Amino acid sequence: MLDNVEFANPQFFWLLSLLPLALLWYFFKRNEQVASVKLSTTKAFKESNFLARLKPLLFVLRLLALASIITALARPQTKDVSSRTKTTKGIDIVMAIDVSSSMLARDLKPNRLAALKEVASDFIKQRQSDRIGLVAYAGESYTKTPITSDKSIVLGALREITYGQLEDGTAIGMGLATSVNRLKESKAISKVIILLTDGVNNSGFIEPQTAADLAVEYGIKTYTIGLGTNGNALTPVAYRRDGSFQYGMRQVEIDEELLIDIAKATGGKYFRATDNEKLEEIYDEINKLEKTEIEEFKYTRFEEKFRPWVFLAGILLLMEWALKATLFKSFV
Incomplete structure (x- = not known):
């Protein structure tokens, strides 16, 4: 009866502390409630001794009825909470990904591009309320997928990004400009590259x-x-005769000053990822920085459960009255 039940007025349960006092009062006063008669023998009353011993049952029924009434006053009720969410601030995001040959360097495992795709995939899956697009760039740039809310399309396009689809090189300006072009017509309140x-x-x-x-x-x-790591990294340096890459150690060169300036000018932030774990931490931090505002509406429905307790109290009091008027009539 009390599964998943809350009480609207639990303070009424303090009244239960009076029931033990009533029980003590009855224990000490029970002999004074019936007139006593001195007789030379009690043989004629032996048949009624059993009913006399059961007489306290009337008081127990009354106490149980009071306990039920107190429980009803505490207003037991069940609560059903339903919610509905509404996105109040959408974010459009374009991820501009370098796909030059140096992205095959093995300072991240298995290489930089593969590590990035894995982390970016997790990031995309977490942005359920946002639209995301992809831009790939090397010596030139192109839109892999325009901004869309269909995450399956974005994830599929991300998996398809490989080295060799563009002329080699690093055209940071082209990659950024193409990303801006994808977002400039966006009506989203927040636009991020x-x-x-x-x-x-x-x-x-x-x-x-x-x-x-x-x-x-x-x-x-x-x-x-x-x-890229700090120092040297195992990087493609030449082609073999079979068309595969020959790897060699090469100094990692990143124009951090340029990247800092771009981030600062646009109100963003610059990060340096030197290994897989750091790259993952960076995308987690961006995920936390760019939060979509969600408005949540909660609806609560209460169902009162005091009626069964009132009904139980009425049954108990009725039983007490019926026993008084019938079985225990001669003792009352």
Whole structure:
């Protein structure tokens, strides 16, 4: 009867403390409630001794009835809570991904590009209320997928990103400008670019600073990520005769000053990812920084459960009256 039940007025349970006092009062006063008669023998009353011993049952029924009434006063009720959410602030995000040959470096496992795709995939899955697009860039740039709320399309496009789809090089300005172009018509309240690179700007016909100015003009925040260990990394340095890469140790060069300037100018933040764990932490931090505002409406329905207790108290009092008027009539 009390499963998942809450009490609206639990203070009434203090009244239960009076029941033991009533029980003590009855124990000490029970002999004074019936007139006594002195007789030379009690043989004629032996048949009624059993009923006399059961007489306290009437008082027990009354106490149980009072306990039921007190429980009813405490207003037992069940609560059913339902909620409905409404997105009040949508975020449009474009992820600009460097796919130059240096992204095959093995300082991240198994390589930089594969590590990035794994972490970016987890990030996309967590942005359930936002639209996301992908831009790939190397010596040039292109839109892999425009901003969309269909995460399956974005995840599929992310899996398809590989090295070799573009002319080699690192056109940071082109990658940023293409991302701005995808977001400039967006009606979202918040527009964000996550630009990742592992090198310096050495290609393209749009300067990174010009692209950053465009981002500022359209109110687009840019988070920049420099990817690569500190020092040397095992990086593709030449092709073998069979077309595969020959790897060698090469100094990791990232234009951190440029990336810091872009982030600062657009109201974003610069991060440096030197290993898989750090890259994952960076995307987690961006995920926390760019929160979609959700308005939640809660509906609570209460169902009163005091009636069965009132009904039980009435039954107990009726039983007491019936026993008084019948079985225990001669003792009352």
